[in-house]
Amino acid sequence: MIQDNIESFEQALFADLGKPRWEAGGEVANIIPASLHAASQLEEWAAPEKPQVQEWLQSWDPTVYSVPKGVALIIAPWNFPIVLCLLPLIGAISAGCPTVVKPSETTPTCSALLATLFPKYLDPEAYAVVNGAVEETNVLLANRWDHIFFTGGGNIGKIIAAAAAQKLTPITLELGGKSPVIVAEDCDVELAAKRILWGKTQNCGQLCVAPDHVYVVRSVAPAFIAALKKAYATFWPKPIFSPEMEWGKMINSRHHARVKKLLDRSKGTIIIGGEVEGDQRISPTIVTNVQPDDSLMEEEIFGPILPVLEVENTDDAIKHIAALPSPLVLYAFTDSSKTKDKLLQQTRSGSIVFNDVYSQMSVQQLPFGGFGESGYGAYFGKASFDTFSHRRPFVNVQPSAEPLFAARYRPYTEQAYNVAVGGMLRTKIPSA
Numbered sequence: 172m173i174q175d176n177i178e179s180f181e182q183a184l185f186a187d188l189g190k191p192r193w194e195a196g197g198e199v200a201n202i203i204p205a206s207l208h209a210a211s212q213l214e215e216w217a218a219p220e221k222p223q224v225q226e227w228l229q230s231w232d233p234t235v236y237s238v239p240k241g242v243a244l245i246i247a248p249w250n251f252p253i254v255l256c257l258l259p260l261i262g263a264i265s266a267g268c269p270t271v272v273k274p275s276e277t278t279p280t281c282s283a284l285l286a287t288l289f290p291k292y293l294d295p296e297a298y299a300v301v302n303g304a305v306e307e308t309n310v311l312l313a314n315r316w317d318h319i320f321f322t323g324g325g326n327i328g329k330i331i332a333a334a335a336a337q338k339l340t341p342i343t344l345e346l347g348g349k350s351p352v353i354v355a356e357d358c359d360v361e362l363a364a365k366r367i368l369w370g371k372t373q374n375c376g377q378l379c380v381a382p383d384h385v386y387v388v389r390s391v392a393p394a395f396i397a398a399l400k401k402a403y404a405t406f407w408p409k410p411i412f413s414p415e416m417e418w419g420k421m422i423n424s425r426h427h428a429r430v431k432k433l434l435d436r437s438k439g440t441i442i443i444g445g446e447v448e449g450d451q452r453i454s455p456t457i458v459t460n461v462q463p464d465d466s467l468m469e470e471e472i473f474g475p476i477l478p479v480l481e482v483e484n485t486d487d488a489i490k491h492i493a494a495l496p497s498p499l500v501l502y503a504f505t506d507s508s509k510t511k512d513k514l515l516q517q518t519r520s521g522s523i524v525f526n527d528v529y530s531q532m533s534v535q536q537l538p539f540g541g542f543g544e545s546g547y548g549a550y551f552g553k554a555s556f557d558t559f560s561h562r563r564p565f566v567n568v569q570p571s572a573e574p575l576f577a578a579r580y581r582p583y584t585e586q587a588y589n590v591a592v593g594g595m596l597r598t599k600i601p602s603a
């Protein structure tokens with residue numbers, strides 16, 4: 172489907188999000204290696220597992236079978252309107268779950284394209300697209316599902332989770348949050364600035380794993396800010412809104428107004444950008460001298476604004492991060508293994524990435540998902556298969572095992588107690 176229709180996908184993403192062809196094509200083409208990875212690994216993932224057990228249990232043949240959970244519902248947001256429908260669908264297909272996909276009403280061209288293509292490439296008895304907004308989603312949610320996979324913001328996530336709870340339906344919540352970046356004194360600040368600015372401006376900052384804000388250690392702050400300016404001048408040598416700069420747009424005027432308001436209320440200093448055109452375009456903007464109580468720190472920015480907060484050292488950054496809800500990703504640019512260990516031990520986040528942004532998502536073998544307020548459950552690679560599978564344990568106890576059970580039947584005797592319970596109580600605990 173992707174190979175036959177790549178141009179239609181690119182055009183739809185341009186129509187809905189103003190996405191440059193490079194970004195749109197790259198985003199959608201990623202479905203191909205992800206699908207092939209699942210296809211090549213499926214036999215191994217689905218194979219019955221035989222856990223190692225004590226000798227006396229072996230005749231029971233303990234096994235875990237991965238079985239399809241049943242009928243799944245995937246609800247996707249607008250910011251990556253194609254891949255956030257199709258990536259989880261790879262998991263549902265590989266696990267054997269018939270699925271309804273509900274794309275976002277906010278990206279109508281992409282949603283309509285998916286609805287047209289699905290029946291041409293997938294068995295319509297098993298896979299369907301249902302398009303619509305809140306009302307239609309509520310109708311879907313009133314049905315019984317065996318798994319709901321939701322990607323979107325935390326507030327809607329709560330509505331979906333509450334609806335799922337009515338029917339005790341298992342659910343995956345892929346949410347967002349304010350993913351921080353630490354720039355430590357021992358990193359290559361030029362490279363850090365280039366990678367962060369590139370990451371912040373993908374999809375105009377409308378990315379769940381976007382670097383939301385930066386904590387830069389004060390001693391390297393001037394060098395980091397100079398490097399951001401240099402990277403900006405290289406990325407956009409001409410006025411940002413000129414067509415050849417291929418700068419995309421905010422999804423709609425509501426989100427544009429929300430981001431603009433956060434910027435207007437900020438007490439920080441705009442050192443680059445801050446330009447607005449019409450009601451959907453806002454330039455990449457870097458704001459320094461930002462304090463923790465600034466408007467830009469109130470919520471996930473989800474736009475191309477990068478606030479830079481200065482900290483004394485990485486310990487100081489860790490304190491700031493601990494005061495905010497658990498993010499989807501924690502990024503840190505540092506060469507010090509001591510700092511890396513400290514961050515691994517003293518912070519919480521869905522993923523943790525050193526010295527780059529987004530690279531965690533290139534590794535199919537790593538589960539992707541949030542933690543705490545950034546969601547629960549995970550997918551990608553085997554984690555997708557597991558998400559849509561139930562691990563069903565199995566034992567087969569032969570009649571010949573009966574002598575083992577002599578002590579379990581009534582009437583309970585002192586001797587039976589000594590055999591069954593006493594045996595465990597007398598177990599020698601191995602010394603450490």
Ligand code: NAD
Pocket residue numbers: 246247248249250251255273274275276277303304305308309322323324325327330331345346347348378379380471473499541546
């Ligand atoms: P959105 O507004 O498109 O909503 C997501 C889905 O929920 C849509 O399909 C929509 O129809 C449905 N929906 C909206 N309101 C509803 C309601 N009241 N009841 C039932 N369904 C409803 O997208 P959004 O929430 O604005 O998405 C942006 C958020 O998603 C950001 O917070 C971002 O960080 C997060 N996100 C997370 C990931 C991830 O993988 N963790 C990926 C992308 C986006």
